[in-house]
Amino acid sequence: MTRDQPTAPAVEPTDSKGTITLTPEATLARFREYMVGPSRFMSLLSCFELGIVDRLRETPGLTAVELGEATGAKPDAVEQLLFLMVKEGFVAHDEESGGYRLDALAGVAENDLKRALAYMNLIKVTALRQLFYLTESARTGTIVGLKELYGAEGTLYDAVADHQDLNDAWLKLMNTVTANIDPWFFGNIDIPSGARVLDLAGNTGLGAIHTYRHKPSPGLRVTTFDLPEKEAECLANFRAEGLEEHLSFVGGNVFDEIPKGFDVVLIKHFLDMFDKDDVLRILKGVNKSLEVGGQVNILVPVYPENIKETDNYNVDFFPAFFIGCTMGQGGPQKLSVYQGWLEECGFKVTKAITKNAAEVPPDVIPVQAILSATKVA
Amino acid sequence: MTRDQPTAPAVEPTDSKGTITLTPEATLARFREYMVGPSRFMSLLSCFELGIVDRLRETPGLTAVELGEATGAKPDAVEQLLFLMVKEGFVAHDEESGGYRLDALAGVAENDLKRALAYMNLIKVTALRQLFYLTESARTGTIVGLKELYGAEGTLYDAVADHQDLNDAWLKLMNTVTANIDPWFFGNIDIPSGARVLDLAGNTGLGAIHTYRHKPSPGLRVTTFDLPEKEAECLANFRAEGLEEHLSFVGGNVFDEIPKGFDVVLIKHFLDMFDKDDVLRILKGVNKSLEVGGQVNILVPVYPENIKETDNYNVDFFPAFFIGCTMGQGGPQKLSVYQGWLEECGFKVTKAITKNAAEVPPDVIPVQAILSATKVA
Numbered sequence: 001m002t003r004d005q006p007t008a009p010a011v012e013p014t015d016s017k018g019t020i021t022l023t024p025e026a027t028l029a030r031f032r033e034y035m036v037g038p039s040r041f042m043s044l045l046s047c048f049e050l051g052i053v054d055r056l057r058e059t060p061g062l063t064a065v066e067l068g069e070a071t072g073a074k075p076d077a078v079e080q081l082l083f084l085m086v087k088e089g090f091v092a093h094d095e096e097s098g099g100y101r102l103d104a105l106a107g108v109a110e111n112d113l114k115r116a117l118a119y120m121n122l123i124k125v126t127a128l129r130q131l132f133y134l135t136e137s138a139r140t141g142t143i144v145g146l147k148e149l150y151g152a153e154g155t156l157y158d159a160v161a162d163h164q165d166l167n168d169a170w171l172k173l174m175n176t177v178t179a180n181i182d183p184w185f186f187g188n189i190d191i192p193s194g195a196r197v198l199d200l201a202g203n204t205g206l207g208a209i210h211t212y213r214h215k216p217s218p219g220l221r222v223t224t225f226d227l228p229e230k231e232a233e234c235l236a237n238f239r240a241e242g243l244e245e246h247l248s249f250v251g252g253n254v255f256d257e258i259p260k261g262f263d264v265v266l267i268k269h270f271l272d273m274f275d276k277d278d279v280l281r282i283l284k285g286v287n288k289s290l291e292v293g294g295q296v297n298i299l300v301p302v303y304p305e306n307i308k309e310t311d312n313y314n315v316d317f318f319p320a321f322f323i324g325c326t327m328g329q330g331g332p333q334k335l336s337v338y339q340g341w342l343e344e345c346g347f348k349v350t351k352a353i354t355k356n357a358a359e360v361p362p363d364v365i366p367v368q369a370i371l372s373a374t375k376v377a
Numbered sequence: 378m379t380r381d382q383p384t385a386p387a388v389e390p391t392d393s394k395g396t397i398t399l400t401p402e403a404t405l406a407r408f409r410e411y412m413v414g415p416s417r418f419m420s421l422l423s424c425f426e427l428g429i430v431d432r433l434r435e436t437p438g439l440t441a442v443e444l445g446e447a448t449g450a451k452p453d454a455v456e457q458l459l460f461l462m463v464k465e466g467f468v469a470h471d472e473e474s475g476g477y478r479l480d481a482l483a484g485v486a487e488n489d490l491k492r493a494l495a496y497m498n499l500i501k502v503t504a505l506r507q508l509f510y511l512t513e514s515a516r517t518g519t520i521v522g523l524k525e526l527y528g529a530e531g532t533l534y535d536a537v538a539d540h541q542d543l544n545d546a547w548l549k550l551m552n553t554v555t556a557n558i559d560p561w562f563f564g565n566i567d568i569p570s571g572a573r574v575l576d577l578a579g580n581t582g583l584g585a586i587h588t589y590r591h592k593p594s595p596g597l598r599v600t601t602f603d604l605p606e607k608e609a610e611c612l613a614n615f616r617a618e619g620l621e622e623h624l625s626f627v628g629g630n631v632f633d634e635i636p637k638g639f640d641v642v643l644i645k646h647f648l649d650m651f652d653k654d655d656v657l658r659i660l661k662g663v664n665k666s667l668e669v670g671g672q673v674n675i676l677v678p679v680y681p682e683n684i685k686e687t688d689n690y691n692v693d694f695f696p697a698f699f700i701g702c703t704m705g706q707g708g709p710q711k712l713s714v715y716q717g718w719l720e721e722c723g724f725k726v727t728k729a730i731t732k733n734a735a736e737v738p739p740d741v742i743p744v745q746a747i748l749s750a751t752k753v754a
Contacts, residue, residue: 036742081700139449
């Protein structure tokens, strides 16, 4: 079998440090890998969207003609799109009968496929077209693609309120991400019994609810802090969970003033949305809001300390995604950079751990980290 | 060094034929490679579009702040986009000085980069956004993306007439492709001295001009056959080359009637645009137009006979490109399929060769083939 398994790129020594440089040939070959990225991505997703994968799961051995009838596409198009699935070994093709059946795809668990498809749909809906405008977005610090495609002026997080397709793709993904990562986050942070907890930029309360469920203690109070327009939905969510006695909402903006009177602040899925100056403003604001000894717990994707590490795909995805598709700025940093910024803002870091790549399903892009820190005098 | 060099995917035996199937883990990991395809592609291209690569070539050692000043982007955005270039080894970063310099990119010849960038620009302008609509294009046989993004009803080849950005991207690429492949094509076909040659769907005459330049002989006449609206520009091109005595234009449609009176018909960059039924109509039309013994020479990209071969990237690109971005149908076939179709249409195949992958620059996607055939009685 000749699986799509690149041979080792040719390399040659270049400098006295012993680092090595790709040859021009290997560099150009790598460019070609990049060039087929968009077409590969949509060919794969389209085979799912057309229902080809589901049909083959139900009825192995269908031909292109039969798949065409079942999915509404011309048999020629079905055959063309399946060439790549066969090349990859995802689908098998019997030359004699003309029939297709799931090959590697047959062995992937339904929940795993569902998670991967939620990511792929997010990338398709919120990134694929928008990335066309990446250069202009980087120059202007705005999401030019959202403006061009949706007439939206703000960030993706503003646009989801007005555009159902963006909202659906985003919510589905965030629910998937949260369900997968919150148990790990809460399993690795300390919330003192009876603490008063503030969930910074806590949106409509899911983080507060998870805090209460994962870290119950007598007298625990969790407050969601976000823009005032989130209040009604947030309180409704608390009531729906029967937690309105323990959870509350405070409206405001993290860049104005962060409310005082809390022992622990949580910052989840948030710091990576901003450039350095804004991250420092947020951390300084949190520091100001806390008493000495107060704690902050951060969940954020991080780049590996050695950026050339290959099992961390944050580098391949997040810069373009944050700059071109969601915020017009931002992107993760190395764990050590966040540590330094916390110290710069008056904290002592007590924990800094990165999730073990072996514990993350292999289709999942974000590699997350937890940073816990205490306000020092 | 930890180059981005995937470890061998884990595999396990599955059936009695001895073929092997990717594990679910390897399959999901491959999905992740696909998911970062669009963001990788635009991150790379954006570093060129922003001028970062050119600035670093002129002045090695520039920091993100200096690059930001030079390119009009915020230093934070420059740093984010360069993380991937450093991961790939395209650019080097000195942690102490904060300076960047070209690493592997420094060694790539200017002409090679220019060619790769012409391809990348084509993919960005004519494919990236349009691919969002691939599924709907496959269902309808129309380029839904061109309609949605440009209000264009026809094919990409129709749309280039009305949209400068599409036209620029397309022409630049086609000139690059033609310049690279025509010497090989004409070096491998036979055109008898003094022959009357028809260049089928010859657009505005470049193929006719190349035929005359590459295969000169006393009495050689080359005729471009294409839609009547191409005539004026085509004849102007012939005059500009001083070849108006030897070259001519006939207006018409390949699906109506192909003009008679020619010894040799050339079909370049054309058959891959159509589904099987239309390819057969074209080949039957050509057969009908020729006398017995008349010849056809075809230049077309082909899939490898073993679709799992890894050094042929046509499979990764063309199905999605033709169905979703250019024609709403079409895509290359295996060389053996084209041979069979030629025989089905009354030809004897006299030559069928695929360009050696080792002779194609490693960034170039299309793997081209030549088929020569003679009309049999």
